[in-house]
Amino acid sequence: MTECILNEGWEIVADPENADIIVINTCSFIQDAYKESAETITEMRRLKEEGQCKGIVVSGCLPQRYSTTVHTRFPFVDAFLGPDHIMEITNVIKNIMDGQRNIILAGETPSKIFEPSGKRRVVFSQGAYAYLKIAEGCNHFCSFCTIPSIRGRYRSRSIASIVREAENLLSAGFRELNLISQDTFSFGYDTGETITDLLRALSKLGNEFWIRLLYGYPCGLTEELLNVIAESDKICRYFDIPIQHASEKILKLMNRSHTVPFVKNMTERIRKILPNAVIRTTCITGFPGETNKDFEELHKYIIENQFDHLGVFVFSPEKDTKADSLPNRVTREEAEKRREILMLTQHDIMEKKHTSLVGKTDTLLVDSIEEGKRGRIKGRTMRFAPEIDGMVYIKKTNSAIKRGSFVPIIYTKLVDYDMEAEVFYEGRK
Numbered sequence: 001m002t003e004c005i006l007n008e009g010w011e012i013v014a015d016p017e018n019a020d021i022i023v024i025n026t027c028s029f030i031q032d033a034y035k036e037s038a039e040t041i042t043e044m045r046r047l048k049e050e051g052q053c054k055g056i057v058v059s060g061c062l063p064q065r066y067s068t069t070v071h072t073r074f075p076f077v078d079a080f081l082g083p084d085h086i087m088e089i090t091n092v093i094k095n096i097m098d099g100q101r102n103i104i105l106a107g108e109t110p111s112k113i114f115e116p117s118g119k120r121r122v123v124f125s126q127g128a129y130a131y132l133k134i135a136e137g138c139n140h141f142c143s144f145c146t147i148p149s150i151r152g153r154y155r156s157r158s159i160a161s162i163v164r165e166a167e168n169l170l171s172a173g174f175r176e177l178n179l180i181s182q183d184t185f186s187f188g189y190d191t192g193e194t195i196t197d198l199l200r201a202l203s204k205l206g207n208e209f210w211i212r213l214l215y216g217y218p219c220g221l222t223e224e225l226l227n228v229i230a231e232s233d234k235i236c237r238y239f240d241i242p243i244q245h246a247s248e249k250i251l252k253l254m255n256r257s258h259t260v261p262f263v264k265n266m267t268e269r270i271r272k273i274l275p276n277a278v279i280r281t282t283c284i285t286g287f288p289g290e291t292n293k294d295f296e297e298l299h300k301y302i303i304e305n306q307f308d309h310l311g312v313f314v315f316s317p318e319k320d321t322k323a324d325s326l327p328n329r330v331t332r333e334e335a336e337k338r339r340e341i342l343m344l345t346q347h348d349i350m351e352k353k354h355t356s357l358v359g360k361t362d363t364l365l366v367d368s369i370e371e372g373k374r375g376r377i378k379g380r381t382m383r384f385a386p387e388i389d390g391m392v393y394i395k396k397t398n399s400a401i402k403r404g405s406f407v408p409i410i411y412t413k414l415v416d417y418d419m420e421a422e423v424f425y426e427g428r429k
């Protein structure tokens with residue numbers, strides 16, 4: 001989207017106070033995300049009434065999910081664009097500037113896949129990392145999830161276009177490419193290419209950089225994928241695989257029945273080939289029908305598998321999903337209590353795992369450098385994904401260290417979810 005806005009001669013400003021047109025890209029797959037998006041849209045109304053803003057455009061999942069009611073919910077918004085209409089943004093801006101209002105381009109199930117070059121893409125990143133979308137949509141139809149109906153069926157970009165975009169991001173100074181989609185392991189399912197083909201192609205790019213795979217569906221974790229990751233020093237030994245639950249009964253109710261055998265021995269399979277792999281997962285508490293016994297099974301699984309990072313979400317009943325009509329609802333209070341139990345357990349696991357890193361060496365990718373003499377250098381090692389995991393901090397000692405530098409470090413201390421470290425010099429005692 002940013003690429004075509006720039007190509008049409010518009011400038012992108014970070015502060016909405018200075019914008020002629022405010023574009024709000026939204027998420028709306030659960031009610032909490034909808035509320036957050038709705039709050040932002042409502043906040044922007046003031047700028048249109050009082051400031052220089054001449055029009056508001058809302059794009060993404062919210063107008064797609066609520067295409068028939070958005071205009072009554074947000075009558076002050078000038079245009080709504082669903083995922084398939086994002087590239088029409090420049091025409092829409094032109095039409096708004098010409099006085100047109102009430103533009104709604106959303107509703108039909110999305111089926112397009114965009115192949116941006118990334119040459120003029122604006123990356124809203126706080127660090128040396130960028131996200132690289134490799135596919136869109138999802139074919140899994142988990143019973144609690146609205147994403148397949150909002151984003152459509154799974155469709156992959158071509159390897160050639162992803163490699164082109166990766167080259168442009170690397171030339172622009174980004175040193176970590178985070179491959180994202182609703183299920184990265186299924187990449188190429190619809191085109192005949194595969195995720196391992198993509199990883200091999202990206203690994204051949206010249207510069208020093210990292211590739212990180214985010215959001216893999218458990219049964220896409222093949223032996224070949226593990227071996228390709230093991231063979232390349234550019235691919236983070238980092239696995240982000242949401243399991244959602246560990247009870248067979250609940251996995252079936254979630255319509256993730258075919259993941260049962262994959263979930264059961266997932267960490268074992270990864271650690272057999274990559275003993276030092278970092279594994280992140282997410283799960284849901286309070287899914288309809290989750291008894292104490294089911295929850296205990298999940299709790300036991302979390303203890304036994306010792307994940308490095310864990311996200312726990314309370315079940316969110318969403319209209320138009322199968323899970324919304326399932327019997328035996330768990331109260332919100334109980335679901336939150338179960339979430340809390342898992343988070344406390346995970347805190348102990350994390351503390352033990354991260355404390356054991358003290359004294360070990362690693363490579364830090366510098367994301368940013370704080371201002372002032374006493375400012376610190378902030379970055380991440382392969383162990384920590386941007387925005388969801390912790391950070392690693394070192395003291396500012398060497399002016400040659402810049403954003404995007406790779407620095408050898410030795411971990412010195414755990415501070416909450418973050419680590420402190422020092423620059424590691426060969427021969428250091």
Ligand code: SF4
Pocket residue numbers: 138139140141142145146147148182183217
């Ligand atoms: S795999 Fe993820 S995106 Fe796809 S339906 Fe399941 S939860 Fe939703």
